[in-house]
Each structure stands twice: as C-alpha cells, then as structure tokens.
Amino acid sequence: MRFMTAAILACLAGPSAAWAQAAPPSPREVPAKTIPVPDTVSPALQAIIAQPLRTNWDKPPTTPDGWKQLSDGFATLVAPQIGPMSERLRVSVAPTTIDGVRAYTITPTDIPAANRDRIAIHVHGGCYVLNPREAALPEAMLLAGFGRMTVIAVDYRMPPEAFFPAALDDGMTVYKAVLRTTAPGRIAVFGSSAGGALTLEMMLRAKAEGLPMPGAIAPGTPMSDATQRGDSFQTNAMVDNVLVSPTGFCDAATKFYAAGHDLADPLLSPINGDVRGFPPTILTTGTRDLLLSNTVRMHRKLRQAGVEAALQVFEGQSHAQFYRDDRVPEVKEAFEEIASFFNRHLDR
Amino acid sequence: MRFMTAAILACLAGPSAAWAQAAPPSPREVPAKTIPVPDTVSPALQAIIAQPLRTNWDKPPTTPDGWKQLSDGFATLVAPQIGPMSERLRVSVAPTTIDGVRAYTITPTDIPAANRDRIAIHVHGGCYVLNPREAALPEAMLLAGFGRMTVIAVDYRMPPEAFFPAALDDGMTVYKAVLRTTAPGRIAVFGSSAGGALTLEMMLRAKAEGLPMPGAIAPGTPMSDATQRGDSFQTNAMVDNVLVSPTGFCDAATKFYAAGHDLADPLLSPINGDVRGFPPTILTTGTRDLLLSNTVRMHRKLRQAGVEAALQVFEGQSHAQFYRDDRVPEVKEAFEEIASFFNRHLDR
Numbered sequence: 136m137r138f139m140t141a142a143i144l145a146c147l148a149g150p151s152a153a154w155a156q157a158a159p160p161s162p163r164e165v166p167a168k169t170i171p172v173p174d175t176v177s178p179a180l181q182a183i184i185a186q187p188l189r190t191n192w193d194k195p196p197t198t199p200d201g202w203k204q205l206s207d208g209f210a211t212l213v214a215p216q217i218g219p220m221s222e223r224l225r226v227s228v229a230p231t232t233i234d235g236v237r238a239y240t241i242t243p244t245d246i247p248a249a250n251r252d253r254i255a256i257h258v259h260g261g262c263y264v265l266n267p268r269e270a271a272l273p274e275a276m277l278l279a280g281f282g283r284m285t286v287i288a289v290d291y292r293m294p295p296e297a298f299f300p301a302a303l304d305d306g307m308t309v310y311k312a313v314l315r316t317t318a319p320g321r322i323a324v325f326g327s328s329a330g331g332a333l334t335l336e337m338m339l340r341a342k343a344e345g346l347p348m349p350g351a352i353a354p355g356t357p358m359s360d361a362t363q364r365g366d367s368f369q370t371n372a373m374v375d376n377v378l379v380s381p382t383g384f385c386d387a388a389t390k391f392y393a394a395g396h397d398l399a400d401p402l403l404s405p406i407n408g409d410v411r412g413f414p415p416t417i418l419t420t421g422t423r424d425l426l427l428s429n430t431v432r433m434h435r436k437l438r439q440a441g442v443e444a445a446l447q448v449f450e451g452q453s454h455a456q457f458y459r460d461d462r463v464p465e466v467k468e469a470f471e472e473i474a475s476f477f478n479r480h481l482d483r
Numbered sequence: 484m485r486f487m488t489a490a491i492l493a494c495l496a497g498p499s500a501a502w503a504q505a506a507p508p509s510p511r512e513v514p515a516k517t518i519p520v521p522d523t524v525s526p527a528l529q530a531i532i533a534q535p536l537r538t539n540w541d542k543p544p545t546t547p548d549g550w551k552q553l554s555d556g557f558a559t560l561v562a563p564q565i566g567p568m569s570e571r572l573r574v575s576v577a578p579t580t581i582d583g584v585r586a587y588t589i590t591p592t593d594i595p596a597a598n599r600d601r602i603a604i605h606v607h608g609g610c611y612v613l614n615p616r617e618a619a620l621p622e623a624m625l626l627a628g629f630g631r632m633t634v635i636a637v638d639y640r641m642p643p644e645a646f647f648p649a650a651l652d653d654g655m656t657v658y659k660a661v662l663r664t665t666a667p668g669r670i671a672v673f674g675s676s677a678g679g680a681l682t683l684e685m686m687l688r689a690k691a692e693g694l695p696m697p698g699a700i701a702p703g704t705p706m707s708d709a710t711q712r713g714d715s716f717q718t719n720a721m722v723d724n725v726l727v728s729p730t731g732f733c734d735a736a737t738k739f740y741a742a743g744h745d746l747a748d749p750l751l752s753p754i755n756g757d758v759r760g761f762p763p764t765i766l767t768t769g770t771r772d773l774l775l776s777n778t779v780r781m782h783r784k785l786r787q788a789g790v791e792a793a794l795q796v797f798e799g800q801s802h803a804q805f806y807r808d809d810r811v812p813e814v815k816e817a818f819e820e821i822a823s824f825f826n827r828h829l830d831r
Contacts, residue, residue, distance in 0.1 A: 161520070161533055161535070162517045162518055162519045162520060163517070163518040163536075163721075163722060163724065164515070164517055165515060165516050165517070165518055165721045165722055166515050166721060167512070167513060167514050167515040168513050168717070168720065168721070169510045169511070169512055169513070170510055170511040170513055170714075170717045170718055171510045171717065172509070172510060173712075173713070173714035173717075173776075174712065175712050175713055175714065175776065175780060176714075185509055187509070188511075364521075364522065364523050365521070365523055365798070366518075366521035366523065366770055366771070366798055366799040367770055369516070369518045369519065369521075370518055370718075370719070370722055370770065370771060371718070372516065373511075373513050373514060373516070374511060374513055374718055376511070422714055422715055422718065422775055422776055422779060423714070423718060427770055427796075428521075428523065428770055428798055428799075431770060431796040431797070431798060432523060432798050434795070434796070435795070435797070435798070435816070438795070438820065439816070445793065445794075446793075446794045446795065446796065447782070447783070447786070447794065448775075448779040448782070448794060448796060449779070449783070450713070450714055450776055450779055450780050450783070451714040451776075468783070468787070472786065
C-alpha cells in the first residue's frame with residue numbers, strides 16, 4: 136500500500152526513486168477510441184487527415200510484376216499533375232541523364248542571387264520501390280518552388296529493375312557528378328521516407344569514401360530504422376492513415392528492395408550508423424506519423440553527436456503528409472522552413 | 484470506383500487533388516491495442532514508461548481542502564529527496580523571499596565564467612495547483628546542476644491560497660526584481676507544463692507592460708492551450724501515463740485556478756497570444772505526451788512569427804517525463820540541451 140501511494144504520487148511529484156522501485160515493465164493496454172479530425176489545422180489539411188486508412192495497406196503485392204504494376208499505377212496517376220503543379224510553383228521540369236543515372240532538373244523561373252550557384256539533390260520516397268518517373272518529382276518541385284532553388288531529382292533504379300544498394304549507388308553517382316561542378320558547401324541533399332533514409336545513407340557512404348559533406352541536408356520522416364524498432368510504430372499504428380502499420384506494405388516493399396540483406400545495416404537503417412561530422416540537418420514529421428519515433432530518434436542521435444540539427448513536427452499529420460499537396464498551407468510552411476534552413480547553412 | 488482508386492493511390496503518390504475530392508471529414512476509429520515498453524530508450528526510462536496509468540487520474544478532488552491535501556501530499560513526498568538530489572547535482576538550495584514572493588535560490592557549487600552573471604528564473608509545473616514548496620524545486624535543480632547556472636525557483640501562490648492570475652503575478656514580480664540587478668539578455672525563464680505556460684504568459688505580460696524580453700526561454704511541454712484543443716489530446720489519451728486524458732485531474736486543477744476566467748485568454752492559453760518579438764525559445768516534449776500537440780503547435784506558431792525556436796521530442800516519454808529523475812540519461816540529455824541553448828543565446 137505504501138509503495139502504491141509513492142508510485143502514484145511520483146507521477147506528478149517530479150524526481151523520485153520510483154523507477155528503481157517500479158513494478159516489472161508491463162505494456163500499456165489502450166482501449167479502442169474514436170479520434171476526430173483536429174480543428175487545429177487548415178481545412179485543406181483536415182480533408183487529408185480525414186481520409187480513411189489506405190486500402191490494401193496489409194495486402195502488398197507478392198510478386199515482382201505485382202509491385203511493378205502498383206508502382207506504375209502511381210506514376211500514371213501523378214504524371215498529369217506535374218504540368219499544373221509546375222505552373223503553380225513557377226518551375227520548369229526537364230528529364231536528364233547524369234553519368235547514366237536517370238534524373239530530372241527542376242529550375243525555378245526566377246532564382247534569387249543567393250541561390251544562383253546552389254544545387255539541391257533530391258531522392259524521393261516510396262519505400263524504395265514506389266514513385267518512379269514523374270512520381271519522383273512532387274517533393275523536389277516543392278523545394279524548387281517554395282525555395283526558389285535548382286533541384287536535381289534522382290529517378291533512381293528500383294526493384295524489380297535493381298535491388299539494394301542500387302538506389303544508394305545512383306544517389307552517390309549524382310552527388311559525385313555535382314561535386315565536379317559545385318563546391319560541397321553549396322550542395323544540399325534532401326528527401327523523405329525512403330528518401331530521408333537515402334539522404335542519411337548517402338552521408339554515411341560519402342564519409343566512408345572520403346568525400347566532402349554537403350552544406351546541409353533535410354531528411355523528412357526518414358525510414359531511419361527498417362527493423363520496426365521505435366515506439367510510434369505501436370502508438371501511431373492504425374492512427375497514421377498512410378503507412379497504417381509497421382507490418383504493412385512499406386515493410387514488404389523495403390524487404391523486396393533489401394533482397395535478403397540485413398535490414399539493420401546502417402545503409403538500410405541509418406540510425407545504426409556513425410553520424411559524427413554530418414552537415415546541418417533539418418528533420419520533418421507529424422504527430423500521427425508512424426515514423427515519428429524514427430524521426431525524433433534520429434534527431435536526438437544527431438544532437439548527441441554534436442551535429443546542428445533542427446526538428447519540425449506538424450500537428451495531426453500522418454506519414455509524409457507535409458508534402459502531400461502544394462496547395463495546403465502547412466506544406467508551404469514546411470518547405471519554406473526547409474529552404475530557410477538551407478539558406479542559413481549553404482555557402483553562397 | 485474511379486474516385487476510390489484515385490483516393491487510394493494518392494495516399495502514396497504525393498500531391499494530388501485528393502483533398503479537394505475527399506469524402507466528408509470522418510473520425511478515425513482506432514481499435515484497442517497493447518503497446519509494449521519500447522527498447523529504444525534507457526532501462527531507467529523504460530521503467531518510467533512501464534508505470535501504470537496514474538491512479539485516480541479521473542477522480543480529482545472536488546473541494547479546496549481536497550486539492551490542498553493532494554498538493555501537500557506531493558510536497559511531503561518530494562521534500563526528503565531534495566537533499567540527496569542536491570548532492571548528486573552539486574547544488575545548494577536556500578529559501579528566500581523576493582519582493583514578498585516565496586522563492587528558492589539554487590546555486591551550483593561551481594559556476595563557469597560564462598554563467599557568473601546569468602540567472603535563470605524557474606516557474607514550476609503542476610496544473611497551477613500542485614507542487615508547492617520543495618515540490619517546486621526538482622526541475623529548477625536539474626538546470627542548475629546540468630547547466631551550472633544560478634536558478635531562482637518561484638514558489639508562486641496557488642489555489643486555494645490565491646487564484647488566477649496570482650501565479651503569473653508572482654512570476655512577474657520576480658522577473659522585475661531580477662531586472663533591477665541583471666541585464667535582460669543575461670536572464671532566462673523556464674518551466675514545464677503549467678510552468679511552460681507561465682513562461683509564455685510572462686512574455687506576453689512583459690510585452691504588454693513594456694518590459695524587455697529575457698535572453699532566452701525554455702517552456703517544456705507547455706499547457707499552451709487550456710481549452711483541450713490539439714490532436715494529441717485524443718491520439719495520446721490512455722497512452723500518456725501521467726496526464727492520461729484531456730478531462731482528467733489536470734483539467735480540473737486548471738479550472739480551479741482559473742476560477743471562472745475564460746480559459747481561452749492568452750494568459751491561460753498562450754497559443755492564442757501574439758508571440759512576435761519573443762526571445763529564442765527551446766521546447767521539449769515526448770512522443771507519448773498528451774501535450775505533444777500543445778508543444779508542436781506552439782513551436783510552429785513561434786516559427787511563423789519569426790522567433791528562433793528549437794524543438795526536442797523524446798522517444799516514448801509521456802508528459803514531462805524529461806524531468807522525472809536526474810539519474811535517467813535522457814533527463815541529463817534534455818537539460819544539457821536546454822543549457823546549451825541558453826549558453827548560445829544569453830549574453831555573458
């Protein structure tokens with residue numbers, strides 16, 4: 136009885152020996168609940184939050200052809216949106232090939248003097264399997280548009296065309312090509328989800344190869360831990376309407392890319408890497424994001440290593456919704472913050 | 484059918500017109516689940532996360548005497564911990580009175596040259612009703628200990644002794660007293676929960692009175708919105724083992740303090756205030772915190788107003804567990820980060 140009282144009081148009373156005396160670790164039983172759409176975000180974002188859980192989140196393709204069809208379906212859906220989006224963001228998009236790697240150059244119609252000699256390299260998300268071709272473009276276009284900066288979007292090889300570490304190899308090929316023409320301090324690297332992981336993996340690879348670090352990076356909601364470790368995989372399961380569950384389609388896609396390689400390898404789970412010497416980093420996530428923990432754990436790890444690292448967390452957003460649509464006010468806000476961070480840290 | 488396909492694909496495909504076409508806003512139905520204690524935090528923190536929900540979280544006192552007994556109980560529990568904690572953190576604690584306001588001065592046994600002429604003012608948490616006397620001290624001692632900086636902890640008046648805005652008045656009295664001896668750029672203000680709100684409320688009051696801003700502030704998991712707005716009030720309900728629910732004891736305590744005053748007043752809900760001109764601010768919260776949204780919404784609001792504002796979010800932590808116990812590694816990490824932020828932004 137006396138122990139119970141102390142444990143209860145300790146919940147509010149601040150420091151105590153409660154943790155040393157506590158009962159054996161026990162999981163939290165959370166009852167079913169109904170979570171309304173929050174009124175603390177823009178109406179446009181409310182409509183995104185209100186969308187139902189992704190259908191078939193637990194029924195991923197089981198064959199290479201199945202993945203290819205799903206992936207091509209996405210790309211086909213996105214393709215017609217690129218033109219109107221280019222106009223709204225006042226950017227032009229041109230396909231290119233850089234040392235054999237497929238890419239796009241995204242050029243703002245106007246570029247402020249400070250950004251004339253800067254380049255941002257973008258590696259897209261999609262669980263290492265989705266978002267080929269035009270589907271690789273939207274996040275890259277958001278930075279080009281809201282940041283008024285030239286962006287090279289890497290349309291890296293994906294399964295079933297190629298497997299780990301093909302995506303990373305293609306990102307590195309483009310980074311090395313840009314290094315030939317641009318001082319490292321003028322280069323940024325960014326991307327979200329698998330693209331956030333790839334951004335971090337590129338830094339680990341660059342360190343290993345003795346290449347200079349870029350001036351700044353922006354890994355958004357990075358898949359920094361592909362082994363399903365992290366508390367929000369549980370707390371935000373069935374809350375996040377994009378990824379939905381740690382054992383959903385994204386986990387299946389990542390394993391398809393890894394092709395049997397150890398998922399704990401820092402080049403698939405950069406949370407396990409040595410991040411000392413990383414450039415200034417800004418990370419972005421949302422309160423409902425299944426990868427909230429992946430993001431904040433990476434932020435703490437960077438800070439522990441003495442890296443200048445900023446974190447922005449958006450109210451009510453599930454995975455990667457901070458780049459869902461350029462017409463959502465919170466999307467503009469997120470990319471203006473990233474652009475501002477790049478502007479502060481990149482050389483002119 | 485065509486609409487459904489588009490809506491489903493849009494979940495992954497990036498920007499689309501999906502939000503404009505979406506079904507009417509509908510709440511998320513989240514099934515019951517069991518959330519294990521995460522293995523991604525220190526063993527000491529795991530034991531804190533494993534504690535059961537606070538008993539009687541939904542049975543707050545209903546009389547002034549009931550609140551006083553609860554509050555006194557906490558203080559009695561904490562009092563004997565102050566001595567050992569002082570030794571561990573190498574600080575001394577002395578009660579004082581500043582222009583009639585009860586306070587404590589916390590002095591590190593050694594103070595680095597940069598901190599000699601700096602002072603941090605601390606306003607404690609406890610839903611405006613709890614943590615009188617020694618119970619006001621622990622968070623203040625953490626900054627003094629891990630930051631090696633002199634701290635004045637304000638033991639402000641609380642119900643049933645005095646009601647809104649007595650706590651704020653007492654904080655301001657101490658701030659004005661410190662301003663008489665210390666340049667504003669050398670002063671920091673900090674506190675968590677109700678203390679985080681009070682920190683922000685003090686800035687609003689200082690602006691209104693034409694007083695200078697301090698050099699930096701650190702509102703931890705601030706009760707920035709006392710009207711229960713914010714998505715994590717729902718998503719983290721029954722997940723956070725400290726506050727547990729938006730309609731729990733803390734809401735009752737806040738209403739006891741407000742004594743009928745409008746809870747949306749910026750001096751009770753600083754999210755509704757004009758934060759332009761605020762000093763550099765660092766905010767701290769956890770992924771399971773019921774006030775995660777209160778914290779990240781405040782961070783975004785500060786950034787929107789052009790204020791330099793940093794955010795740190797700790798894995799797996801419920802409300803205010805970043806100052807639960809000085810022997811937890813993540814607690815040391817949180818306060819070293821806050822101290823580092825103060826060191827960068829305060830004048831010498």
